[in-house]
Amino acid sequence: xxxxxxxxxxxxxxxxxxxxxxxxxxxxxxxxxxxxxxxxxxxxxxxxxxxxxxxxxxxxxxxxxxxxxxxxxxxxxxxxxxxxxxxxxxxxxxxxxxxxxxxxxxxxxxxxxxxxxxxxxxxxxxxxxxxxxxxxxxxxxxxxxxxxxxxxxxxxxxxxxxxxxxxxxxxxxxxxxxxxxxxxxxxxxxxxxxxxxxxxxxxxxxxxxxxxxxxxxxxxxxxxxxxxxxxxxxxxxxxxxxxxxxxxxxxxxxxxxxxxxxxxxxxxxxxxxxxxxxxxxxxxxxxxxxxxxxxxxxxxxxxxxxxxxxxxxxxxxxxxxxxxxxxxxxxxxxxxxxxxxxxxxxxxxxxxxxxx
Numbered sequence: 001x002x003x004x005x006x007x008x009x010x011x012x013x014x015x016x017x018x019x020x021x022x023x024x025x026x027x028x029x030x031x032x033x034x035x036x037x038x039x040x041x042x043x044x045x046x047x048x049x050x051x052x053x054x055x056x057x058x059x060x061x062x063x064x065x066x067x068x069x070x071x072x073x074x075x076x077x078x079x080x081x082x083x084x085x086x087x088x089x090x091x092x093x094x095x096x097x098x099x100x101x102x103x104x105x106x107x108x109x110x111x112x113x114x115x116x117x118x119x120x121x122x123x124x125x126x127x128x129x130x131x132x133x134x135x136x137x138x139x140x141x142x143x144x145x146x147x148x149x150x151x152x153x154x155x156x157x158x159x160x161x162x163x164x165x166x167x168x169x170x171x172x173x174x175x176x177x178x179x180x181x182x183x184x185x186x187x188x189x190x191x192x193x194x195x196x197x198x199x200x201x202x203x204x205x206x207x208x209x210x211x212x213x214x215x216x217x218x219x220x221x222x223x224x225x226x227x228x229x230x231x232x233x234x235x236x237x238x239x240x241x242x243x244x245x246x247x248x249x250x251x252x253x254x255x256x257x258x259x260x261x262x263x264x265x266x267x268x269x270x271x272x273x274x275x276x277x278x279x280x281x282x283x284x285x286x287x288x289x290x291x292x293x294x295x296x297x298x299x300x301x302x303x304x305x306x307x308x309x310x311x312x313x314x315x316x317x318x319x320x321x322x323x324x325x326x327x328x329x330x331x332x333x334x335x336x337x338x339x340x341x342x343x344x345x346x347x348x349x350x351x352x353x354x355x356x
Contacts, residue, residue, distance in 0.1 A: 007047045015040035127170055127290060127305060131163035138163075173306040177289065180313040187317050191341050192232045193225040194267060198258050201239045205247075209256070212247045214273075217257035226260060226267055227341035234314045235338065239271070241307040242334050246273035249332070263337065266320075270335040278326035286324055287312040311336075 019036035023029065138160040142153050179185045195218075202216045209216050228235075239258075246256040254274045261268040278286065285291050290305040315322040315336045326332035 004048075007044060007051060010047050011040050011044035014043040124174075124290065128167070131166045131170075134163045135160045135167075170306075173310060177306055177310050177313060180310065180317060183317075185317075187231045187234065189229055190232050191227055191229055194228045194235075194260065194269065194338065195226055197232065197236060197239070198260075198269075201236060201243065202258075205240065205243055208244070208247060212250060213252040213254075214247055214250050215255040216243075217255050219257055219259040226262075228267060228338040229341050230318055230338050231314075234317075238311045238314050238336065239269075241311050242271045245307060245334075246271060246275060246332070249273070250275035262340075265340050266337045267340055268335055268337050270333055272331065272333040274331040277328040277330050278324070278332055279328045280326075283324060283326065287322075 015036045018039040019032045022035040023032040026032075138156040142156055176185070198218055202218065205216065243256055243258075250256060250273045256271065256273045259270045259272065261270070282291075287308050289309045311334075312322055318338070320337045320339070322334070322336040324332060324334050
């Protein structure tokens, strides 16, 4: 409601009341009209002055401050300082409600970030302390004056070296994920055959797959090569991380397979294993840094705990999506999309080519 309408209603109320009282005592409409007219004019002027000076001007100031804060300095300067609504009473109510909603969302987000920060610091502290304490223990044992067993000393040095490597991998992955988040690592798009990349990754991981007694299976459901537009090196890293993850949580005598599916202008790449699987409650947090579903087994297996987080950042940097579905005890499937260079048809079923 506008200021003048509000004052007009109040002045009319006062004028009608005084006019009615005068008519009650005088019983003449003449006096009612004079009383009504005079009291209406006086009430309107007084109310307008008082509300404008002590209420409305303050509301204008509040509205202007809120509006300018929401716009920001640059946009405010561009539009000018005289940004006043014709009905600031209603607008300031809406602005305050909207501002309160935005601030509540910001506070909730800050709380989530604070919780994530505490968990991250706790996790990274644990990740660093474990190998550091191990290295310290092995070195102190070797430095002991009474330690003369050269064979044992060699074993201790080898174990210390492995922990140094673990620290090196952790620092390298932390640096990489930091650069990915800040956008320092550019995405160098090139056109390449995704099926050739799958074979290349399988060849590079062939020895490791044999060590874990896991068979690599490429479900080749097409004869024609599939061309995608992406950063070949980074997608290579994504596939290596996902397949390596399947080795860690797979089972001896099991398999890891890669499948490709056409999705109009995209191709879906799926890596499936028949390992221990993941409980449903853990799936939403699976791509968080240092998140581990089984702490004890994950520590024994090794790794920086950043592999899946790096995968997620690389795929999202390509403006694509990654997802996971899993059933505890049956296995897991990680899938991500890539942009096709040209529309290609991938038939539904065909033979299976195994690379072992």
